[in-house]
Amino acid sequence: MEGGGESATVTPTGPGTSTGPGASSGPGESTGLGTTATPASPGSADLAAQAVAAHCRQVIAAVGGECVAVKLQLACFERLGAAGWRALEQTVEAAHEHGLLVIADGKRGDVPVSAAVYGQALFDGVDTPWGRAPGLGADAATVNPLIGGDSLDPVLESAWAAGAGVFALVRTSNPGAADIEDLTVEGGGTVSDRLAAMVAGLGERYAGESGLSSLGAVVGATAPEHIGRLRAAMPRAVFLIPGVGAQGGKVEDLAAAFTAGRASALVTVSRALVGAAGDSAGDPSTAARNAAAGLRASIWSVSG
Numbered sequence: 306m307e308g309g310g311e312s313a314t315v316t317p318t319g320p321g322t323s324t325g326p327g328a329s330s331g332p333g334e335s336t337g338l339g340t341t342a343t344p345a346s347p348g349s350a351d352l353a354a355q356a357v358a359a360h361c362r363q364v365i366a367a368v369g370g371e372c373v374a375v376k377l378q379l380a381c382f383e384r385l386g387a388a389g390w391r392a393l394e395q396t397v398e399a400a401h402e403h404g405l406l407v408i409a410d411g412k413r414g415d416v417p418v419s420a421a422v423y424g425q426a427l428f429d430g431v432d433t434p435w436g437r438a439p440g441l442g443a444d445a446a447t448v449n450p451l452i453g454g455d456s457l458d459p460v461l462e463s464a465w466a467a468g469a470g471v472f473a474l475v476r477t478s479n480p481g482a483a484d485i486e487d488l489t490v491e492g493g494g495t496v497s498d499r500l501a502a503m504v505a506g507l508g509e510r511y512a513g514e515s516g517l518s519s520l521g522a523v524v525g526a527t528a529p530e531h532i533g534r535l536r537a538a539m540p541r542a543v544f545l546i547p548g549v550g551a552q553g554g555k556v557e558d559l560a561a562a563f564t565a566g567r568a569s570a571l572v573t574v575s576r577a578l579v580g581a582a583g584d585s586a587g588d589p590s591t592a593a594r595n596a597a598a599g600l601r602a603s604i605w606s607v608s609g
Contacts, residue, residue, distance in 0.1 A: 354388035357381070361396040364579055367590035369403035371597035374444070376545075376573050379411035397442055406444040408545070408571075412474060413460070414449030420456050423448075424463025445470040447523060447545070451485075454503050461520060465511055470519040470543070475500045476535060478525025478548030497531065501538040508541050517543055517569060524562065526554025526572070533561035544570040549600075550577030556603040563608040572604050 365375060375396075382393035400407050413423040425431040430440035446464070450457055450473040457473060464471050476486050476497040486497040501522065508518035521543035524535055536544070544562045548554035549572055562570040578600070582592035 350385045350388040354382075354385045354392040357385065357389070358392040358395045361392070362399045363590065364593065365396075365399050365403050365405065367593045368578060368597040369400070369405055371594065371601050372405060374406035374408055374571060375400045376408040376410050377443075379409055394441065401442075407442070408472070408573075409441060409443035409446040412447045412449045414452055414456055416452070417455050417459050420448075421459035421463065424460040427460075428463045428467040428469050440467075443469060445472060445521075447472045447474065449474050450500055450503060454507060457503075457507060457520070461507065461511060465519055470521060472521040472523050472543075472545040473500065473504050475504060475522040475539075476524050476528065476531050478527045478552055478554065480527075482525065482528070497535065498538065501535050504542055505539045508539070512541055515566075515568065517541055517565070521545055523547065525552075526556075526559060527552050529554070529558035529561075532559065536561050536564055540565050543568070546570055546572045550574045556600070556607060559604070560607045567605075567608045570608070572600075574600060 361377075369375075377393065377396060377400075379393065382389040382396075385392065397407050409427050411423075411427070413420070413427070415423065422431075426440055427443050427446045428440045429442075430438050432438075446460070446469070448457060448460055448471055457471070461471055463469075476482060486495065486500075488496050490496055490499055504520055504522050508520035511519040513519065518541040522535070522539055522545070524532060524544045524546055526546050526548035532544075542565075546554075546559060546562060549556055549559075556572065559570070559572065574597075578593050578596050579589075581596035582589040585592070
Protein backbone atom coordinates (compact mmCIF):
# COMPACT_ATOMS: atom_id res chain seq x y z
CA MET A 306 0.00 0.00 0.00
CA GLU A 307 2.47 2.63 -1.13
CA GLY A 308 1.21 5.64 -2.95
CA GLY A 309 0.35 8.98 -1.36
CA GLY A 310 2.35 10.93 1.22
CA GLU A 311 2.52 9.49 4.72
CA SER A 312 5.20 7.65 6.63
CA ALA A 313 4.13 5.62 9.62
CA THR A 314 5.98 4.20 12.59
CA VAL A 315 5.92 0.80 14.31
CA THR A 316 7.35 0.89 17.81
CA PRO A 317 7.39 -1.58 20.76
CA THR A 318 5.83 0.33 23.62
CA GLY A 319 3.20 -1.08 25.93
CA PRO A 320 0.31 -0.24 28.23
CA GLY A 321 0.06 3.35 29.34
CA THR A 322 1.85 4.92 26.39
CA SER A 323 1.83 8.71 26.69
CA THR A 324 2.43 11.42 24.14
CA GLY A 325 5.98 12.54 23.45
CA PRO A 326 9.17 10.52 23.36
CA GLY A 327 9.21 9.68 27.08
CA ALA A 328 6.42 7.08 26.97
CA SER A 329 5.95 3.87 28.95
CA SER A 330 5.93 0.50 27.21
CA GLY A 331 4.47 -2.96 26.85
CA PRO A 332 4.07 -5.64 24.16
CA GLY A 333 3.38 -4.24 20.73
CA GLU A 334 4.06 -0.60 21.30
CA SER A 335 7.60 -0.20 19.96
CA THR A 336 6.59 -0.58 16.37
CA GLY A 337 5.97 2.31 14.03
CA LEU A 338 4.35 2.09 10.65
CA GLY A 339 5.93 4.08 7.88
CA THR A 340 4.16 4.86 4.66
CA THR A 341 5.47 6.99 1.85
CA ALA A 342 2.64 7.62 -0.57
CA THR A 343 3.20 8.83 -4.12
CA PRO A 344 0.40 9.66 -6.57
CA ALA A 345 0.54 7.06 -9.34
CA SER A 346 -0.38 9.49 -12.12
CA PRO A 347 -0.59 13.24 -12.57
CA GLY A 348 -3.80 15.01 -11.70
CA SER A 349 -5.13 18.03 -9.92
CA ALA A 350 -3.77 18.75 -6.46
CA ASP A 351 -7.20 18.31 -4.94
CA LEU A 352 -7.75 14.87 -6.46
CA ALA A 353 -4.23 13.77 -5.63
CA ALA A 354 -4.60 14.96 -2.03
CA GLN A 355 -7.90 13.11 -1.67
CA ALA A 356 -6.18 9.94 -2.89
CA VAL A 357 -3.33 10.47 -0.45
CA ALA A 358 -5.72 10.92 2.48
CA ALA A 359 -7.68 7.82 1.50
CA HIS A 360 -4.48 5.79 1.18
CA CYS A 361 -3.30 6.94 4.59
CA ARG A 362 -6.62 6.05 6.22
CA GLN A 363 -6.42 2.59 4.66
CA VAL A 364 -2.90 1.99 5.93
CA ILE A 365 -3.75 3.23 9.42
CA ALA A 366 -6.83 1.02 9.59
CA ALA A 367 -4.84 -2.00 8.40
CA VAL A 368 -1.87 -1.85 10.74
CA GLY A 369 -2.79 0.61 13.48
CA GLY A 370 -3.53 -2.17 15.94
CA GLU A 371 0.07 -3.38 15.67
CA CYS A 372 1.69 0.06 16.09
CA VAL A 373 2.05 2.81 18.64
CA ALA A 374 2.67 5.71 16.26
CA VAL A 375 2.55 6.90 12.68
CA LYS A 376 5.42 8.96 11.28
CA LEU A 377 4.12 11.29 8.58
CA GLN A 378 6.62 12.51 5.98
CA LEU A 379 5.54 16.14 5.65
CA ALA A 380 7.12 16.72 2.24
CA CYS A 381 4.85 14.13 0.65
CA PHE A 382 1.85 16.24 1.67
CA GLU A 383 3.40 19.68 1.22
CA ARG A 384 4.22 19.08 -2.45
CA LEU A 385 0.44 19.13 -3.09
CA GLY A 386 0.05 22.63 -1.68
CA ALA A 387 -2.91 23.65 0.44
CA ALA A 388 -4.83 20.52 -0.56
CA GLY A 389 -1.92 18.40 0.64
CA TRP A 390 -1.89 20.13 4.02
CA ARG A 391 -5.62 19.39 4.39
CA ALA A 392 -4.86 15.75 3.64
CA LEU A 393 -2.15 15.86 6.31
CA GLU A 394 -4.61 17.25 8.86
CA GLN A 395 -7.10 14.52 7.96
CA THR A 396 -4.41 11.88 8.38
CA VAL A 397 -3.43 13.23 11.80
CA GLU A 398 -7.09 13.06 12.80
CA ALA A 399 -7.41 9.48 11.54
CA ALA A 400 -4.29 8.40 13.42
CA HIS A 401 -5.54 9.93 16.66
CA GLU A 402 -8.93 8.26 16.18
CA HIS A 403 -7.07 4.92 16.08
CA GLY A 404 -5.17 5.77 19.27
CA LEU A 405 -1.85 6.34 17.53
CA LEU A 406 0.73 9.00 18.29
CA VAL A 407 1.69 11.22 15.35
CA ILE A 408 5.30 12.08 14.55
CA ALA A 409 5.59 14.96 12.07
CA ASP A 410 8.70 14.11 10.06
CA GLY A 411 9.84 17.37 8.50
CA LYS A 412 13.35 17.65 9.97
CA ARG A 413 12.88 21.39 10.50
CA GLY A 414 15.90 23.47 11.44
CA ASP A 415 16.24 27.24 11.57
CA VAL A 416 17.40 30.22 13.60
CA PRO A 417 15.54 30.66 16.91
CA VAL A 418 12.92 33.19 15.75
CA SER A 419 11.90 30.93 12.86
CA ALA A 420 12.24 27.75 14.91
CA ALA A 421 9.62 29.12 17.29
CA VAL A 422 7.20 29.51 14.38
CA TYR A 423 7.84 25.94 13.25
CA GLY A 424 6.99 24.81 16.78
CA GLN A 425 3.69 26.71 16.69
CA ALA A 426 2.82 25.21 13.29
CA LEU A 427 3.60 21.63 14.29
CA PHE A 428 2.04 21.57 17.74
CA ASP A 429 -0.55 23.86 19.35
CA GLY A 430 -0.80 26.83 17.00
CA VAL A 431 -0.67 30.55 17.71
CA ASP A 432 -2.94 33.31 19.01
CA THR A 433 -3.81 35.98 16.46
CA PRO A 434 -5.87 39.20 16.72
CA TRP A 435 -8.75 37.21 15.19
CA GLY A 436 -8.53 34.19 17.50
CA ARG A 437 -6.37 31.13 17.80
CA ALA A 438 -4.98 29.50 14.68
CA PRO A 439 -4.60 25.79 15.44
CA GLY A 440 -1.38 23.92 14.77
CA LEU A 441 -1.04 20.49 13.24
CA GLY A 442 -1.49 18.79 16.60
CA ALA A 443 1.47 16.43 16.22
CA ASP A 444 2.64 14.46 19.25
CA ALA A 445 6.29 14.76 18.21
CA ALA A 446 8.37 16.19 15.39
CA THR A 447 11.80 15.63 13.88
CA VAL A 448 14.28 18.53 13.79
CA ASN A 449 17.72 19.20 12.33
CA PRO A 450 20.09 20.48 15.05
CA LEU A 451 23.09 21.22 12.85
CA ILE A 452 22.84 25.00 13.21
CA GLY A 453 23.13 24.75 17.00
CA GLY A 454 21.36 24.22 20.27
CA ASP A 455 19.61 27.60 20.19
CA SER A 456 17.66 26.33 17.17
CA LEU A 457 16.22 23.51 19.31
CA ASP A 458 15.13 25.51 22.35
CA PRO A 459 12.06 27.23 20.82
CA VAL A 460 10.72 23.99 19.30
CA LEU A 461 11.30 22.16 22.58
CA GLU A 462 9.42 24.85 24.47
CA SER A 463 6.45 24.58 22.10
CA ALA A 464 6.50 20.80 22.32
CA TRP A 465 6.75 20.80 26.12
CA ALA A 466 3.80 23.19 26.43
CA ALA A 467 1.74 20.90 24.17
CA GLY A 468 2.73 17.70 25.98
CA ALA A 469 4.64 16.63 22.87
CA GLY A 470 8.22 15.71 22.03
CA VAL A 471 11.07 16.35 19.60
CA PHE A 472 13.51 14.01 17.86
CA ALA A 473 16.81 15.59 16.79
CA LEU A 474 18.89 14.10 13.98
CA VAL A 475 22.02 12.51 15.44
CA ARG A 476 23.14 9.64 13.21
CA THR A 477 20.78 9.13 10.27
CA SER A 478 20.09 6.06 8.14
CA ASN A 479 21.00 7.37 4.67
CA PRO A 480 24.31 6.28 3.07
CA GLY A 481 25.51 9.88 2.89
CA ALA A 482 25.28 10.29 6.66
CA ALA A 483 28.95 9.31 6.89
CA ASP A 484 29.93 12.34 4.80
CA ILE A 485 29.19 14.69 7.71
CA GLU A 486 28.02 12.83 10.80
CA ASP A 487 31.04 10.53 11.00
CA LEU A 488 33.63 13.29 10.60
CA THR A 489 36.08 13.67 13.48
CA VAL A 490 35.86 17.03 15.23
CA GLU A 491 38.40 19.02 17.19
CA GLY A 492 38.62 17.69 20.73
CA GLY A 493 37.80 14.14 19.71
CA GLY A 494 34.74 12.21 18.66
CA THR A 495 32.55 12.68 15.62
CA VAL A 496 29.88 15.14 14.59
CA SER A 497 27.25 12.64 15.70
CA ASP A 498 28.97 12.36 19.09
CA ARG A 499 28.83 16.16 19.44
CA LEU A 500 25.14 16.15 18.49
CA ALA A 501 24.50 13.38 21.01
CA ALA A 502 26.14 15.43 23.76
CA MET A 503 23.96 18.41 22.85
CA VAL A 504 20.80 16.27 22.93
CA ALA A 505 21.78 14.77 26.28
CA GLY A 506 22.49 18.17 27.81
CA LEU A 507 19.33 19.90 26.57
CA GLY A 508 17.24 16.83 27.27
CA GLU A 509 17.91 16.90 31.01
CA ARG A 510 15.54 19.85 31.34
CA TYR A 511 12.74 17.92 29.67
CA ALA A 512 12.89 14.58 31.51
CA GLY A 513 9.57 13.12 32.61
CA GLU A 514 8.53 10.83 35.44
CA SER A 515 9.70 7.81 33.44
CA GLY A 516 13.24 9.17 33.43
CA LEU A 517 13.10 9.56 29.65
CA SER A 518 13.27 12.97 28.03
CA SER A 519 10.91 14.74 25.65
CA LEU A 520 14.00 15.38 23.51
CA GLY A 521 14.83 12.20 21.64
CA ALA A 522 17.28 11.32 18.87
CA VAL A 523 17.04 9.96 15.34
CA VAL A 524 19.54 7.09 15.13
CA GLY A 525 19.46 4.94 12.01
CA ALA A 526 19.36 1.14 11.97
CA THR A 527 21.64 0.94 8.93
CA ALA A 528 24.85 1.58 10.90
CA PRO A 529 24.24 -0.39 14.11
CA GLU A 530 27.86 -0.12 15.18
CA HIS A 531 27.07 3.40 16.41
CA ILE A 532 23.99 2.56 18.47
CA GLY A 533 25.66 1.35 21.68
CA ARG A 534 27.98 4.35 21.86
CA LEU A 535 25.16 6.80 21.21
CA ARG A 536 22.90 5.13 23.76
CA ALA A 537 25.63 5.48 26.38
CA ALA A 538 25.91 9.18 25.49
CA MET A 539 22.13 9.76 25.59
CA PRO A 540 20.70 7.55 28.36
CA ARG A 541 17.48 9.60 28.68
CA ALA A 542 16.74 10.02 24.97
CA VAL A 543 14.09 8.01 23.16
CA PHE A 544 15.61 6.77 19.91
CA LEU A 545 13.60 7.07 16.71
CA ILE A 546 15.11 4.36 14.52
CA PRO A 547 14.51 4.45 10.76
CA GLY A 548 16.15 2.18 8.21
CA VAL A 549 14.72 -1.27 9.00
CA GLY A 550 13.49 -3.14 5.94
CA ALA A 551 14.00 -1.59 2.51
CA GLN A 552 17.12 0.35 3.61
CA GLY A 553 18.75 -2.82 4.93
CA GLY A 554 18.60 -2.34 8.70
CA LYS A 555 17.85 -5.42 10.82
CA VAL A 556 15.82 -5.62 14.02
CA GLU A 557 18.25 -8.10 15.55
CA ASP A 558 20.97 -5.41 15.51
CA LEU A 559 18.98 -2.96 17.66
CA ALA A 560 19.15 -4.43 21.16
CA ALA A 561 21.57 -1.74 22.37
CA ALA A 562 18.99 0.94 21.66
CA PHE A 563 16.67 -0.53 24.31
CA THR A 564 19.11 -0.68 27.21
CA ALA A 565 17.37 2.37 28.72
CA GLY A 566 14.09 0.43 28.76
CA ARG A 567 11.53 -0.91 26.33
CA ALA A 568 9.95 2.53 25.91
CA SER A 569 13.28 4.07 24.97
CA ALA A 570 13.19 3.34 21.23
CA LEU A 571 10.69 3.48 18.37
CA VAL A 572 11.45 1.49 15.23
CA THR A 573 9.94 2.99 12.09
CA VAL A 574 9.17 0.93 9.01
CA SER A 575 7.49 2.06 5.78
CA ARG A 576 7.98 0.15 2.55
CA ALA A 577 8.36 -3.28 4.16
CA LEU A 578 4.83 -2.93 5.53
CA VAL A 579 2.89 -1.06 2.87
CA GLY A 580 4.46 -3.20 0.15
CA ALA A 581 4.22 -6.48 2.03
CA ALA A 582 1.85 -8.05 -0.50
CA GLY A 583 4.33 -7.51 -3.33
CA ASP A 584 3.01 -8.72 -6.67
CA SER A 585 0.86 -11.42 -5.14
CA ALA A 586 -2.90 -11.57 -5.51
CA GLY A 587 -3.34 -11.44 -1.73
CA ASP A 588 -5.13 -8.68 0.14
CA PRO A 589 -2.67 -5.79 0.73
CA SER A 590 -4.27 -4.85 4.05
CA THR A 591 -3.95 -8.36 5.42
CA ALA A 592 -0.37 -8.66 4.20
CA ALA A 593 0.56 -5.34 5.81
CA ARG A 594 -1.13 -6.28 9.08
CA ASN A 595 0.65 -9.63 9.21
CA ALA A 596 4.00 -8.00 8.43
CA ALA A 597 3.45 -5.44 11.19
CA ALA A 598 2.56 -8.15 13.69
CA GLY A 599 5.71 -10.08 12.83
CA LEU A 600 7.82 -6.95 13.12
CA ARG A 601 6.27 -6.10 16.48
CA ALA A 602 7.12 -9.56 17.81
CA SER A 603 10.69 -9.29 16.54
CA ILE A 604 11.20 -5.89 18.15
CA TRP A 605 9.72 -7.06 21.41
CA SER A 606 12.10 -10.01 21.47
CA VAL A 607 15.19 -7.78 21.32
CA SER A 608 13.91 -4.93 23.47
CA GLY A 609 14.56 -6.50 26.83
